[in-house]
Amino acid sequence: MFEQLGLIGCGLMGSSFALALRQAGLVKRVVGYSKSPSTTEQARQLGIIDVEAPSALLAASGADIVLLAVPVAAIGPTLKAIRHVVTSEMLVMDVGSTKADVVEAAREALRERIGSFVPAHPIAGAESSGPAKARADLYRDRQVVLTPIERTLTIRLQQAEAVWKALGCSVRQMSPDTHDAALAAISHLPHMLAFAAVNALDGQPQGSEFLGLAGPGFRDYSRIAAASPEMWRDILLANRAELRRQADAFRLALNALEDAMERGDAQQLEALIARASRVRSAWRMHTAGAAL
Amino acid sequence: MFEQLGLIGCGLMGSSFALALRQAGLVKRVVGYSKSPSTTEQARQLGIIDVEAPSALLAASGADIVLLAVPVAAIGPTLKAIRHVVTSEMLVMDVGSTKADVVEAAREALRERIGSFVPAHPIAGAESSGPAKARADLYRDRQVVLTPIERTLTIRLQQAEAVWKALGCSVRQMSPDTHDAALAAISHLPHMLAFAAVNALDGQPQGSEFLGLAGPGFRDYSRIAAASPEMWRDILLANRAELRRQADAFRLALNALEDAMERGDAQQLEALIARASRVRSAWRMHTAGAAL
Structure with missing residues (x-):
């Protein structure tokens, strides 16, 4: 007390x-x-x-x-x-x-x-x-x-x-470093990606028309883009070294998807999506009630 | 009837x-x-x-x-x-x-x-x-x-x-083309980004440890990554031309954030985040009750 x-x-x-x-x-x-x-x-x-x-x-x-x-x-x-x-x-x-x-x-x-x-x-x-x-x-x-x-x-x-x-x-x-590496991966990079996705949309001539069509998928995906600019400016700057590593890993994964798409390699594309779908479907958010 | x-x-x-x-x-x-x-x-x-x-x-x-x-x-x-x-x-x-x-x-x-x-x-x-x-x-x-x-x-x-x-x-x-352009922007690209983000995480030695820390932001951001691989393989292949355009626009927006971060340009970084935050905060999902 x-x-x-x-x-x-x-x-x-x-x-x-x-x-x-x-x-x-x-x-x-x-x-x-x-x-x-x-x-x-x-x-x-x-x-x-x-x-x-x-x-x-x-x-x-x-x-x-x-x-x-x-x-x-x-x-x-x-x-x-x-x-x-x-x-x-x-x-x-x-x-x-x-x-x-x-x-x-x-x-x-x-x-x-x-x-x-x-x-x-x-x-x-x-x-x-x-x-x-x-x-x-x-x-x-x-x-x-x-x-x-x-x-x-x-x-x-x-x-x-x-x-x-x-x-x-x-x-x-x-340790502080392990924390920062983990958070770059699971939180800071996703925020960066959501900021970039919304800005990319907003920068298009038809951006607001497109946004008018957006549904529940976009709603959930982009929720974190509405975060506080002041707070996130500080976070991205403070953790930039780890973020750089995470952004590089993300770009490789995105390129792999795009390559398969461009080559019309349906099998490889499906395998890459299946991996993400399996990992995300198996994931459960930790709650205090669950064992650590 | x-x-x-x-x-x-x-x-x-x-x-x-x-x-x-x-x-x-x-x-x-x-x-x-x-x-x-x-x-x-x-x-x-x-x-x-x-x-x-x-x-x-x-x-x-x-x-x-x-x-x-x-x-x-x-x-x-x-x-x-x-x-x-x-x-x-x-x-x-x-x-x-x-x-x-x-x-x-x-x-x-x-x-x-x-x-x-x-x-x-x-x-x-x-x-x-x-x-x-x-x-x-x-x-x-x-x-x-x-x-x-x-x-x-x-x-x-x-x-x-x-x-x-x-x-x-x-x-x-x-028109079919307008539909495909809009959907690439608001749905298909977000799916691709979510697939890539989850695969990038899963590809790291500490990936599953990191995932264990993930909270509500990650939950919502990555929800669409759990989608059907067969269905999304087809969508990405069918709409690849529009997706390429959207992925390019996204990369530019991501690079702009990363450049500001690398240069330590807090003002520019905050401005970029503020733009995304403003757009996303102002967005409301269309419902049938609302005017078109």
Whole structure:
């Protein structure tokens, strides 16, 4: 049980965490701060935070748990801003979608206080944003990856794990690099492809006419293209080395399909589609209830 | 009201059409045929068809409405097989996802009887298949594109339009070529990209480990990759000219994102993502209730 959550970033992810923590009976008071004062005010009006803090430093001050729910490029500067109030009794986490850059920034920002910081990435989200879209169950049945480093305090790591489990998550640990490689493959590249597909459509003279015909397949395929530009700009930049590798692997796979198509090689084309269809049909989204 | 539906192809699309037609009170009797006898038998056991026909010809014989729900490459041969029982009183439709090739094959197969054939593409579907997955509401609120040619009988075209409208669809007419260009952009290319993305993942040493972490974004993005290999082999081959154009446009859009990422051009990268996000957020799937 925590006395006070310092919530830095009252958008969808941060506000949903506050709601979930409160619903689980794990926190007494939530002090929130967002870069945009109207976001902070909205979060307070919605009862997501109890008190509006005028700065990240004041949101963190006196808290025993701090969550940074800000774009990944803002995590380093935010940690720098709060470092003077970070204590070894405090659990500090982020929810960033990349981890190698976050860990690097955290080392530099927190220095000897880094032991309190547990880098976290809950694999959850929605294309909507803002506190009004927050849901107490956003993290339920989702996976959370923790990427502790050698100086992470064991007690904080255990505490982080317990918090996410209490919110209905299953928790995995991996290195920041492994996390980033995996996420490039299963999330960051798909976002890039969806952005590119929508832009390619929009760039055609008949683009909007074509879009008017699009059905459920397009709807689901392109859903992630509606994501936050600011957030995804940061993610793509932070993880560009892994993304380059994934984009190269994707291009090879696309070329293989196109080659078979151009050659009119029906057998090879069917085999390539059958492989994708088999893999995707066999895949099940991990839920917290399932064995890891 | 029809006396008898001749259903050729008792899979998901065909069986759902039969169920919907029956639910709308538009047909008295359904005679069905599938290439696979077990599919035909299953459709009969499920009450989707009343009678199993031993051939496509016998399914069509005596029907006043015939639906070909077979892979696009099979439409020509099937029309050839039934041409002797096609009359000017009969409405014959397909549900194929490409239209230029279907029209071409129909001209050759039906010759002077082509007036009864109304090429149709209901933009609906699911990754599941087979009669057991059929649903009477599969076509409800979906768009159907009809691509009549100069020799299509007006009365059959009007009848086709009335049938789909009665099933809750909104109906559009366009040329076969326009249809194929639009579908390449909004459906066929997205399928190709999803097949390639899943194959690229599966081809990596850590592919299945990565897949284990995938969340809701991947789930929706890749749903269409689970589609039928036989059906999609035919679609990609039939529409390859348009697909090539769409794949080229996609590659340019992907390169633009990657270039901005590699150059570390945050502003340009954000602008490209913002464009996709704006277009996708503004898009609404057309439903039959909305104005065309």
